[in-house]
Amino acid sequence: MSQVSTVNSESVVESENEIVESKAPSLWARLGAEVIGTFILVFGGLGAAMWGGLQGASQIPSALAFGLALVVAAIAFGQVSGGHFNPAVTLGAAIAGGIKWLHGLYYVIAQVIGGLLAALILYVTLVRVPAFQTPTEGGGLSSFFGQLANGFDDHSQLKLPMLSAALIEIIATAVFVSVILAVGRLKSNKAVGPFAIGLSLAVLLTVLGPFTNGSLNPARSTAVVFFTDGWAVGQLWLFWVAPLIGAALAGLIYRGFIVTDGDAPRTVADAAPLETEGEQELATVAEGQLAGSQATEAAVPESTVNQEARDFFDGKTSPKSADEAKSKED
Structure with missing residues (x-):
């Protein structure tokens, strides 16, 4: 079951990244x-x-x-x-x-x-x-x-x-x-x-x-x-x-x-501005996909796309790794 949740989480992250980049x-x-x-x-x-x-x-x-x-x-x-x-x-x-x-x-x-x-x-x-x-x-x-x-x-x-x-x-x-x-x-x-x-x-x-x-x-x-x-x-x-x-x-x-350690902006090309309507829609979609998975408490990792211009340096939260998700389920 944990393996399924990890796959679902990774697929959600990939879909999030693709949609964010398309909206940039x-x-x-x-x-x-x-x-x-x-x-x-x-x-x-x-x-x-x-x-x-x-x-x-x-x-x-x-x-x-x-x-x-x-x-x-x-x-x-x-x-x-x-x-x-x-x-x-x-x-x-x-x-x-x-x-x-x-x-x-x-x-x-x-x-x-x-x-x-x-x-x-x-x-x-x-x-x-x-x-x-x-x-x-x-x-x-x-x-x-x-x-x-x-x-x-x-x-x-x-x-x-x-x-x-x-x-x-x-x-x-x-x-x-x-x-x-x-x-x-x-x-x-x-x-x-x-x-x-x-x-x-x-x-x-x-x-x-x-x-x-x-x-x-x-x-x-x-x-x-x-x-x-x-x-x-x-x-x-x-x-x-x-x-x-x-x-x-x-x-x-x-x-x-x-900017503290773990808070420094990442350098990813062509990043999209954050806090847009599209990004809020992404969060809703991600929650729906995870709710339908067999992982009852697995959290969706945040998008790794770095913001480039607007809201330059909002603090970043490190995405949860597969190991963390697995240990939480266990």
Whole structure:
């Protein structure tokens, strides 16, 4: 009887794995979600910043717009791609073990494309607006984009030196990515996750505004520089290096001090997001199959498919082995 239960358990696990993998979003679907999500984030944040600049408003509305845009994008597309929308977040997830490195590279390319498309549409839409017209065609808008670009020294509101700008971007990005990784471990109240992440982004951008104009996101920084003066391109490197260092610190700290033995994410390619309706259906099917077997108390081992993006690092429970099931029956 124990031998029959072991066979039934293994067949259930295999069927679970096959169905989960078939329900996993394809790589192209995930990349498309990253393009659209980053577009929403950059379009909403930069658009609000432009309007606020024309009205002489503070940077708080712009920071809130970035945060709310991130909430919207995360809710809409987070279950498809994991809702990174930021190369720094992707790096932190890769170091912590939540996404394959090659897929992470694809994510970064998709994010940069999404940000560039958002900035391009804003530029093309506003280039003929009278408020941005100057004797040099497009010069007014180009100069205005320069006010949205990230910078240091003379291009910082507080004339922040380069090293200080790098330090504050590193620390702020580390905090932001840490929040994302921590939210990914929530096993209850997961609906609050996007709001926690969006609010943390808004708060950090409000703080960083006078220092560097608030980056935290290399894709957002890159989106602006092609539509303004050359100084922005010359200073762009810092707003890639600093956020990536901060994200790497967050990922290393998470992996080294938070993820415990037996809790570390496994590396299985093309993993499906967890807690989906399909996975709940799998649990129901598995219970029905085991109930019909001769094993009265045999438990179904958990799927060995590792999650890749959304809910990065939920704790894993080691599947019960055949020996454990056998001893329990005996």
